[in-house]
Amino acid sequence: MYKLTINGKSYSVDVPASMPLLWVLRDVVGLTGTKYGCGIEVCGACTVLVNGEPERSCDMEVKEAVGKQITTVEGLSPNRSHALQLAWIAKQVPQCGYCQSGMLMKAAALLRQTPKPTDAQIDAAMSNVCACGTYPRIKAAIKAAAGIAA
Numbered sequence: 001m002y003k004l005t006i007n008g009k010s011y012s013v014d015v016p017a018s019m020p021l022l023w024v025l026r027d028v029v030g031l032t033g034t035k036y037g038c039g040i041e042v043c044g045a046c047t048v049l050v051n052g053e054p055e056r057s058c059d060m061e062v063k064e065a066v067g068k069q070i071t072t073v074e075g076l077s078p079n080r081s082h083a084l085q086l087a088w089i090a091k092q093v094p095q096c097g098y099c100q101s102g103m104l105m106k107a108a109a110l111l112r113q114t115p116k117p118t119d120a121q122i123d124a125a126m127s128n129v130c131a132c133g134t135y136p137r138i139k140a141a142i143k144a145a146a147g148i149a150a
């Protein structure tokens with residue numbers, strides 16, 4: 001049994017120690033906003049925050065998450081009012097949407113550390129893959145959320 005803190009709530013999960021955090025979030029806890037893309041730490045669809053840092057949850061064993069603050073896209077804000085969520089809507093970022101929760105979590109970590117990122121800092125931080133090619137709109141939305149003119 002592992003005790004996890006997800007989006008500020010406590011959960012006890014009875015799963016094998018090596019189960020990826022992604023499966024625990026989606027299949028055991030029922031938080032399906034975090035997506036499975038590649039399963040090999042490449043695409044970033046599974047990105048969540050662990051103690052405020054972006055982590056690819058497909059390759060993090062559940063036992064490593066014990067005692068840490070895990071934030072999924074569902075926990076970004078209580079009512080979808082996070083600056084990034086508002087900017088994502090204003091800039092109409094998603095196409096199919098599959099990569100977008102991972103993108104939002106990566107962007108949230110970026111703005112937490114660098115509230116006014118430069119283009120180069122955004123490019124360096126946003127290493128997630130979007131098969132639909134929404135990168136220009138992601139960049140515009142991050143700038144809007146940061147209050148920087150695009």
Ligand code: FES
Pocket residue numbers: 035036037038039040041042043044045046047056057058059
């Ligand atoms: S599913 Fe985790 S990086 Fe692709």
Ligand code: FES
Pocket residue numbers: 094095096097098099100129130131132133134
């Ligand atoms: S919006 Fe479709 S993969 Fe990014």
